[in-house]
Amino acid sequence: MKHLKPVNQKAERVRHHLEATDQRDVVALQQGPLRPGIHVPLGCSFVFSPGWEVDIEGGTAGLCSPIERDLFDCYAGCFWPAQVPDELNHAPDWTATCAAAQKDWRKVDLIFP
């Protein structure tokens, strides 16, 4: 802080708190320059999740399971609320009955608000 100088112990704690919250743990990559520390990029654009074209290893053997792949990529890894329910807020148990997507995907029901 430049224009306010902490004087008592409480002010010191306020300053400390504000500085700590300055160092946000999530930053946009465009925001640069990056603060020192480890940055782990997150988000769907960083995950190679090719869906029904090639699998995550680059193979093609187990393909053509579009719904179940898409389902989990949208629901968990990178939720896409317009298309499927989101795990974070609204439907944390949506896939509870679906232990293996390829086998159980029919058990995943509609969401009734």
Next chain:
Amino acid sequence: MAARFRTQHLHRFDAAGKAFLYLRSAAIFALDDVSRTILELLDTEPRAREEILAVLGTRWSVAELDEGLDELRRVQAIVPVNEAPQLIPKVIPLEPFPLTTMVMNVTNQCNLACTYCYEYGEDKLVDTANGTQPKFMSEETAKQSVDFMFREAGQNKVVHMTLFGGETLLNMPVLRVAIPYARQRATEVGKRVEFNLTTNGTLLQPDVIDFLIENDIAVTISIDGPQDMQDKFRVFHSGAGSYDVAMPKIRELLRRHTAKPIGARVTLTSQTLDAQRIFRHLTEEVGFREVGFAPVTTSPDRQYAIEDGGFDKMLGQFQALAKEFLAHALESRHHGFANVKDTLEEIHKGASKAYPCGAGLGLMGVATDGQVALCHRFAGSPDHALGTVDDGIDRARQAEFLDRHHIEHKTDCRTCWARPLCAGGCYHEAQTRYGTTDHPNLHYCDWIREWTDICLRIYGELAERNPVYLSRFEGRMTDEASQTS
């Protein structure tokens, strides 16, 4: 339309040629020219960023003004006018809240009959003369109280046991049992116990002084000053003044009991407001190390009640003593005006209180029958009971009390800048004035604000000119026991 900013619950003060800011969080910041000028501008009326830039843009760059605004906003000195006021979250302290201080009323009898006494006088809460409570605490109850104190102290390593009355020394037999017992129990449970005793001084016989010294008991003497003042209200049942009886004994105590500082505790009334003269007498002529003053607690119609003009006079007296205190503190010398020292400590730490004091929280009073009350001033009052030493603290009742008395419910205090330190003031004062403990003490708001301002300015001077003095308040627990009144 761009958001306009206004200042919020803040108090600005000058000290040592600098400008300071006291905030609702109880944080104190020194202002530079940029932040000070922005605040001055917003004092008159709310303004948008663009207006501020337009007025001050010739003196500072946009970047500097933006920085200043941002900092003021982040410490919550200013807020957008259309933003809903931020409510302080009502956090009820974790239960079971450990007991720090137990004030034990070993008797409700007194050999004096001070006119203004809250225990016997015209505003008393409990009928101590004809009531159901025993006049003296029994040995058994005293021991149970000690057990209660250690049981409720939780993780606290140190507990304070304050011996109180009535006139405490009227029950020497129980003191002679309870204190060694408390020491023994402290050793057994691995805690430390500190003793404090309040007395009017009239019964300080040589063997009593021996006892106080041997047991390392800190003593507080209730006394009102020079003879004419002391004898005005602090009288025996016959009406005779107590100065001549008490003073030689007090001098003897001061001469012999040197291990612990002995404090004087003065009650100010409309007729004894000369705090400077009282202070001189008690420190320089009698030899007390510290003197603390408190205005009498009374309903407003009593002749000794301090009213508006009286508060101004008292403030003037306090101000003069505070000035002396500052002169001493700047040279790191001791000055015995306890009221300033206690407030400075709270200011330095940045206390922002949800409750005005520790009553019902870390401090409780025990009546002669073992009933546990909010504090010693409520001891024996069934309406303010919080359990018994036998059954422990009634946690449900305590929770209800803490919920009801939280500062968020004192709407009168909502916009007051002095709220962090005052929090509405003494429960007992409120009970006496307004008939309920949850009412803020509105009759002395102006006084509190002016007094707080005086202390803040002293604090600012010390922070600038002798910060070493303030480091003494770091890491020290406030000794509630020494402030019992």
